[in-house]
Amino acid sequence: MSDSNEETAEFIQLLTESQRMLFQYIHSLIPHRNDADEVLQETNLVLWREYHQFQQGTNFRAWACTVALNQVRAFTSKRRAKRPFFDTDTMMLISERQQKKSAYFESRLDALERCVKKLPQRKRMFVEKRYRIGFTIETIAKEMGSSVDAAYKMLRRIRDDLHTCVDRTLSQEGLGK
Structure with missing residues (x-):
């Protein structure tokens, strides 16, 4: 596979x-779902058309949000007469807050993935089965040979441990609340 094909595959995965x-x-910038869907499609077209401008190793989501914000601006300027939209200052304020929130949740998700990897194998498998595969607690309890109540208690302890680990990890990285 050539570098170009690998870059294209990586871009498609990120997108x-x-x-x-x-x-x-x-959707946080455009209140109507159908309009937000339309802007998302336009954003995807621009991202695809301009993907060669994306620099591998940089923050794809930040770049994509910038493109999306430009598409929101174009959309709202075309449609302003039909429907009221936020003014530019309000849209920029919402955009900044949304990007900060998105970055915060992304860092929490990264920390969670690292914390899950640190779990003992039995607990990690429990989490995998419950949240990645989607098994019910009843099914997991049966597989483990324990009661449903015991499985719920174990899940609660695992979730508490993961929450503590995520908070500690982010605090150590200076990214806490």
Whole structure:
């Protein structure tokens, strides 16, 4: 596979993984879901057309949000006569807050993934089965040979441990609340 194909594949993966975040970001700026969907599609087209401008190793989500914000501005300026939208200052304020919130949640998610990897294998498998595979607590309890109540208690302890680990990790990195 050539570098170009690898870069394209990586770009597609980044774009795909960012769809939910991009939609939420756009929807925070444009209150109507159908309009937000339309802007997301336009954003995706621009991102695809301009993907060669994205520098590997930089923050894809920040770049994508910048493109999305430009698409929101273009959309609202075309549609302003049909529907009231936020003025530019309000839109910029919402955009800044949303990007900070997104960065905060992204750092929490990264910390959570690292904390899950630190769990003992049995607890890590419990988390994998429950949250990645989607098994019910009842199914997991049966597999473990324990009661449903014991499985719920174990899950609660694991979640508490993960919460503490995430907070400690972010605090050590200077990214706490």
